[in-house]
Amino acid sequence: xxxxxxxxxxxxxxxxxILIEVAKQGGTITYKDLGKKTTRLPVSFSKxxxxxxxxxxxxxxxxxxxxxxxxxxxxxxxxxxxxYYGGEQSPRNEGILFAKDCVEIYEYDNWDSLLPLI
Numbered sequence: 001x002x003x004x005x006x007x008x009x010x011x012x013x014x015x016x017x018i019l020i021e022v023a024k025q026g027g028t029i030t031y032k033d034l035g036k037k038t039t040r041l042p043v044s045f046s047k048x049x050x051x052x053x054x055x056x057x058x059x060x061x062x063x064x065x066x067x068x069x070x071x072x073x074x075x076x077x078x079x080x081x082x083x084y085y086g087g088e089q090s091p092r093n094e095g096i097l098f099a100k101d102c103v104e105i106y107e108y109d110n111w112d113s114l115l116p117l118i
Contacts, residue, residue: 008051012118014038015048019064020111028067028074028102046079053084055117062104064114 006014018037022029029037034045049065056063063084069075075098081089085097 008048009118011038012048012051013115015045016052016064016114016118019052019067020114022067023064023105023108023111026106028069030069030071031077032071034068049080050083052114052118056114059114059117061110061114062108063101064105064111066098066101067105 015034015038018029018034031045045068049068053063053065055061056065065080066076070077073094075094078088081087081094081097089097
């Protein structure tokens with residue numbers, strides 16, 4: 001009998017591959033669209049995105065999870081700012097931080113080196 005369960009590492013790699021493609025195209029992806037592309041993964045991506053960003057930070061890469069955004073705000077959810085910026089931010093500060101993160105992500109040219117680190 002074939003085991004159809006994905007490991008945490010498998011899930012992280014699937015999500016990272018999607019995010020790398022989106023980053024290379026200079027875009028963002030909503031949590032909902034990420035869910036559609038990863039139908040076998042849990043509804044909540046917070047731990048997966050946090051693990052991917054922690055690997056990025058440990059390897060001097062931009063936090064790739066910043067490009068996963070809420071449909072309503074077109075920015076990361078509040079948890080992103082709590083974890084990486086020490087707490088909730090004003091809408092103005094969120095916009096500034098998000099723009100800075102996106103520039104770093106889109107200018108980074110070595111995303112293919114991330115997958116072997118997961």
